[in-house]
Amino acid sequence: MRTKKWKHVPVTETIQPKILYYGTPVILLNTCNEDETVNISPLSSSWALGNTIVLGIGLGGKAIENLERHPECVLNIPDPSLWENVERLAPYTGKDPVPNFKKDNGFKYEKEKYAVSGLTPCPSKEVKPNRIAECPIQIEAIVKNIQIPEYAPFFAIVETQAIHVHAHKEIIMNENHINPNKWSPLLYNFRHYFGISDELGKSFRSEI
Numbered sequence: 001m002r003t004k005k006w007k008h009v010p011v012t013e014t015i016q017p018k019i020l021y022y023g024t025p026v027i028l029l030n031t032c033n034e035d036e037t038v039n040i041s042p043l044s045s046s047w048a049l050g051n052t053i054v055l056g057i058g059l060g061g062k063a064i065e066n067l068e069r070h071p072e073c074v075l076n077i078p079d080p081s082l083w084e085n086v087e088r089l090a091p092y093t094g095k096d097p098v099p100n101f102k103k104d105n106g107f108k109y110e111k112e113k114y115a116v117s118g119l120t121p122c123p124s125k126e127v128k129p130n131r132i133a134e135c136p137i138q139i140e141a142i143v144k145n146i147q148i149p150e151y152a153p154f155f156a157i158v159e160t161q162a163i164h165v166h167a168h169k170e171i172i173m174n175e176n177h178i179n180p181n182k183w184s185p186l187l188y189n190f191r192h193y194f195g196i197s198d199e200l201g202k203s204f205r206s207e208i
């Protein structure tokens, strides 16, 4: 007779969290302003399959306005060492005037996102917005589709196609691979920043 191995089954409670940022990599999204300068927007809502990368971008911000006008972007993927540069960008929007709902959440207008973040621009190969030199992975991408869900008309689902992937030499292995022992993403975990390790710090909007 087979002996049953009893496993501890955790007890659950039903909760109503305000946010569902359950720990996805941070992206610094570079888009083109109307005057061809570059706006940088921190994001964490994304998934990738093949060369398609889908982003969740709030309406009323500068990123979506820029992508609707000029459908090119760079997805810069920071590592944990850059969390404070990301957080320096967090209270700002490139949108002027700042929409009321953003004002109410503590956002201010800032056009000079490079100056604020302390990061360095470098030219892209094909798309108009530049890349962020300090980010170990930088993906040039074209917007293929923008969809606003009927059930949630406050954000856009933006489908992009990666066309060039740039990576710091130190994290490349066997020509076309990223070495997972050398690379680790910066994770946004319920508004706190983590590497694949201990907590590094938290966002200004964290309530805990």
Ligand SMILES: Cc1cc2nc3c(=O)[nH]c(=O)nc-3n(C[C@H](O)[C@H](O)[C@H](O)COP(=O)(O)O)c2cc1C
Residues within 6 Å of the ligand: 026, 039, 040, 041, 042, 043, 044, 045, 046, 056, 057, 058, 059, 060, 061, 062, 063, 064, 086, 087, 090, 091, 092, 093, 094, 095, 107, 188, 203
């Ligand atoms: C780490 C981090 C992750 C974020 N993730 C998202 C996201 O996935 N989608 C989104 O619309 N906003 C996200 N935000 C908020 C935007 O960064 C914020 O709305 C910002 O004002 C956008 O800048 P922009 O208006 O200049 O585009 C995130 C903020 C931080 C700090």
